[in-house]
Amino acid sequence: MMGESTTGHAQSASPAGKKVVEEAASLLRLMRFSTNHGAYAEGQSVAVSIDRRWNEDEETIQVLITCYAFGRRRVDWQGLPVFVLPETAQRSGWIAFLNAAGETFLPNLPPGDYRLAVSQQYRRSHDTVLQPTQPQALAAQPANRKSGVPETHIYETADGRVRGTVRQTSADTTVVAFETNDEAFAGATVRFAFVQASGQEAYSTEVTLKPVESEDGLWEGRWEATIEISEPCELVFAVLPKES
């Protein structure tokens, strides 16, 4: 069974509201924070703050990201994913989703330096697309039995301009592919992550939408690998603007 679209987010808001989200996303992409430094940025229609403080365990920090729209505009922040990326590439990142008030809270972030990736072109599967690997069960499977993802899942951004496909191959690799027929996204980067219920990324990476030789007017970015995870994961992806 294919995954069905379940997003409802900024695309349903007014054009003015969309511009506010767009500006907030631009500001967030430029912002950095660390164990000892929060961040604040202001645009024409929105201000963004990142507050952080040590937890009582003195081993982790909590972070509050808030987007304030100026005036009395109706802005649909709900569900916008914020990729929280450690500057140290070896560590896995986190994903936080803004609530309707434009806030998100990360309660247990390891100390370190972080940057953010945000885009209005995104999709969250909500479904589990990747199951934990069970080596013994896997070894006992018949040769052609597909593990992990039972069937192919397809997810589109809310405007349908970018489609993502997740599937498990007969060789027990996982494939994640994104495609678009919209030339505006040619060469764009798609960041995707397999995300645990806690918001921690089990795995994340980026692909670039490149022309498909056999089909005019189609751009595709594809990733294939073996992946072992310990908890069920959903898929979150965002098409990042070219300048980032």
Added chain:
Amino acid sequence: MTLHSNGKWTLDGIEARWLACRTQEQRRELYEELVGTERGWFHACRHAVCTSREETVQSWLNKSLEAKHQILHFRGDHMPLLRAHLLSARWALPNHHRTTGIIPDQAFSCFVNETGLVPGLLHDLVEELGTGHIRQPMWSQSMPALLIDRVRDTGVVATLTLELMSAGNQTLYPVPACLFVDRDAAFCQAAIAACEHVLQTGLWPQGWDVRWHVQRRDGKPLLPLTGPSMGGAFALGLVKLLATA
């Protein structure tokens, strides 16, 4: 003729499924089922033979419309092999040459030229499309071989089987089931070098071919065959096969 075929796969069904795909990756998944272990393309062609769908086969061989064209050209290097299945299916149809039990030499030569495949492989493909079985070998020899899983960077133990086939021309070719398995230049060159070495020994008699196939011992789908490491297994296997036979 045995009329059994895998009814899951039909040429019309493949086209319909292709048209229903929403993404390129779904088309890729379908295509992998056609050319992978499941052999969807073979079974669809066999279904056409078993149900005498000559017009359907011909429609795929004609200048095809969009979906047929996309499938046949999805991977450029596979296109001749997909067409070879269609041409072989046409040969295997009940009202074609094979029902008489005689394939006219001249017509078969044209058929060989049209497909670009070696005659022994084509005989097997036509036979398998018609009856569900490939020709019986005169003798066979199995060897262990180590494949490399480049995704996981590990070795995979496989069995290389070499079979001595009559009515041949000192040619080495795969069974139809291995036709779509990816083989890189180093692998092909190693197989050629093994053949040349064995031909020089004089062990390989005129009028005989050797057919090969590789199977993973864990039963999983075969990996792309890359690198020269199988050359030794081919050389040793050929010598053992030909010396024993």
